[in-house]
Amino acid sequence: MTRLAACAECETRSYYAGSRCPACGGRTERVDEDLGRGELVAVTTVHVTPPGVPSPNRLGVARFDGDVQVLAQLADDLDAGDTVALRGDEALDESGETRGPRLHAD
Amino acid sequence: MTVTPRVAGVGMTPFESDADTPLMDLLERAASRALDDAGVEPDALDSLHVGNMAAEAFQGRSGLGNALAGRLAVTGATTDRVENTSASGASAFKRAVESVESGHADAALAVGGEVMSSADTETTTGIIGSITHEREREQGVTLPSFGGLAAGAYLDRYDAPREALSAVGVKNHANAAKNPYAQFQTEISIDDVAESPRVAEPLHLYDCSPMSDGAAAALVTKDTGVPVAACTAAGGTHAVAERDDLLEIESVRLAGDAAFDAAGWTRDDVDVACIHDAFSILELLELEELGFYDAGDAWEATRDGETALDGVLPVNPGGGLKARGHPLGATGLAQVVELVWQLRGDADGRQVERARRGLAVNVAGFGNNAVCTLLGGSA
Numbered sequence: 172m173t174r175l176a177a178c179a180e181c182e183t184r185s186y187y188a189g190s191r192c193p194a195c196g197g198r199t200e201r202v203d204e205d206l207g208r209g210e211l212v213a214v215t216t217v218h219v220t221p222p223g224v225p226s227p228n229r230l231g232v233a234r235f236d237g238d239v240q241v242l243a244q245l246a247d248d249l250d251a252g253d254t255v256a257l258r259g260d261e262a263l264d265e266s267g268e269t270r271g272p273r274l275h276a277d
Numbered sequence: 278m279t280v281t282p283r284v285a286g287v288g289m290t291p292f293e294s295d296a297d298t299p300l301m302d303l304l305e306r307a308a309s310r311a312l313d314d315a316g317v318e319p320d321a322l323d324s325l326h327v328g329n330m331a332a333e334a335f336q337g338r339s340g341l342g343n344a345l346a347g348r349l350a351v352t353g354a355t356t357d358r359v360e361n362t363s364a365s366g367a368s369a370f371k372r373a374v375e376s377v378e379s380g381h382a383d384a385a386l387a388v389g390g391e392v393m394s395s396a397d398t399e400t401t402t403g404i405i406g407s408i409t410h411e412r413e414r415e416q417g418v419t420l421p422s423f424g425g426l427a428a429g430a431y432l433d434r435y436d437a438p439r440e441a442l443s444a445v446g447v448k449n450h451a452n453a454a455k456n457p458y459a460q461f462q463t464e465i466s467i468d469d470v471a472e473s474p475r476v477a478e479p480l481h482l483y484d485c486s487p488m489s490d491g492a493a494a495a496l497v498t499k500d501t502g503v504p505v506a507a508c509t510a511a512g513g514t515h516a517v518a519e520r521d522d523l524l525e526i527e528s529v530r531l532a533g534d535a536a537f538d539a540a541g542w543t544r545d546d547v548d549v550a551c552i553h554d555a556f557s558i559l560e561l562l563e564l565e566e567l568g569f570y571d572a573g574d575a576w577e578a579t580r581d582g583e584t585a586l587d588g589v590l591p592v593n594p595g596g597g598l599k600a601r602g603h604p605l606g607a608t609g610l611a612q613v614v615e616l617v618w619q620l621r622g623d624a625d626g627r628q629v630e631r632a633r634r635g636l637a638v639n640v641a642g643f644g645n646n647a648v649c650t651l652l653g654g655s656a
Contacts, residue, residue, distance in 0.1 A: 217425065220417055
């Protein structure tokens with residue numbers, strides 16, 4: 172399950188929104204939903220990373236049902252157009268203190 | 278505008294990889310040069326605005342506006358600091374313009390600066406990365422990461438070759454080679470870009486602006502100087518991944534549209550442009566968002582020389598962020614300085630012919646917001 176902001180007025184879902192909906196400005200509430208399968212729309216391999224972040228860091232942007240888009244680390248050897256799922260509670264930095272989901276082949 | 282603000286004087290320090298000079302000294306030098314250029318004494322200032330992103334992180338100091346006012350012996354003036362990440366300079370300029378436009382000030386000075394050499398590359402990457410959305414930041418994202426994602430998508434969508442990106446840096450280095458204030462006064466080739474270290478694929482080192490030290494300043498008055506035809510700003514999304522299309526930078530489009538509307542100009546009225554090329558892909562996307570080219574066309578125009586010094590729309594004649602340098606808080610004001618020099622005919626060695634009207638766009642983050650400035654005579 173993925174924590175999203177859901178608009179009470181237009182039903183837009185967002186991975187990044189705060190208390191207001193980016194589409195209509197309505198109030199949002201926090202919901203946990205299964206994003207299902209999405210399509211990877213862009214990828215990059217980052218070689219200069221912030222302190223504590225492994226290099227290279229493979230990143231991608233995926234689009235899921237309802238046009239929810241997420242930028243996350245790539246767990247597998249993926250390319251634009253591949254089908255992915257956002258899952259896991261994995262170490263996102265070298266210390267393991269920052270944890271979160273990554274994009275996996277699906 | 279009932280009062281037309283005018284840029285009466287400009288000045289800047291050379292941009293350098295390591296100026297070995299404290300930020301306050303650079304700010305004071307740029308400010309003094311702008312005042313001297315206008316023939317105005319500091320005690321004539323009604324307001325003083327300092328643009329800076331991260332002096333606390335880079336230099337361990339705050340209170341820049343008050344410190345600069347003290348050095349210039351400016352008392353009684355409205356004094357503040359403007360922080361708008363990489364658009365802090367243009368935002369400080371906008372505040373000076375608004376001070377004059379509103380009648381609050383007869384003379385307003387905007388000064389922007391940054392000293393980045395005090396931190397190593399990894400630390401600087403972390404400082405700049407701190408401006409991103411927290412859910413993007415936890416994934417280890419950097420500003421070049423966004424550039425890499427967009428650049429890859431651009432090349433794929435428009436079936437463009439890697440050289441489409443390289444042409445931006447090659448052009449901007451060629452211009453900077455003619456600019457004594459530029460950090461890199463050397464030309465580079467298409468092959469140099471492709472052979473430079475990878476940063477965020479497909480972006481290489483020579484697709485990315487450097488870390489820089491420097492400051493720039495502009496004095497705005499209601500009496501004499503280059504007219505400010507418009508200075509507008511607009512926001513976009515904070516999270517880059519939330520955009521419907523990674524190749525759209527809404528903030529640049531909105532700020533640009535508002536500026537052209539306010540000035541009553543068309544795109545054809547612009548003789549010279551300073552575009553925020555923090556990454557090569559950004560110059561292409563911004564030229565398209567500003568309406569100079571249709572989506573997907575800017576790379577061919579750049580490759581074909583349309584944006585070169587002798588092209589139909591010279592872009593970044595001073596070298597841009599890529600080669601003049603990108604001291605974060607100084608960049609927006611350095612764009613204004615370059616445009617004023619171009620419009621006054623003072624850009625020795627890189628003068629754009631018949632430059633009457635100029636545009637500058639300074640972008641915060643990867644399009645979080647943008648400031649668009651139009652300088653010069655009305656159309």
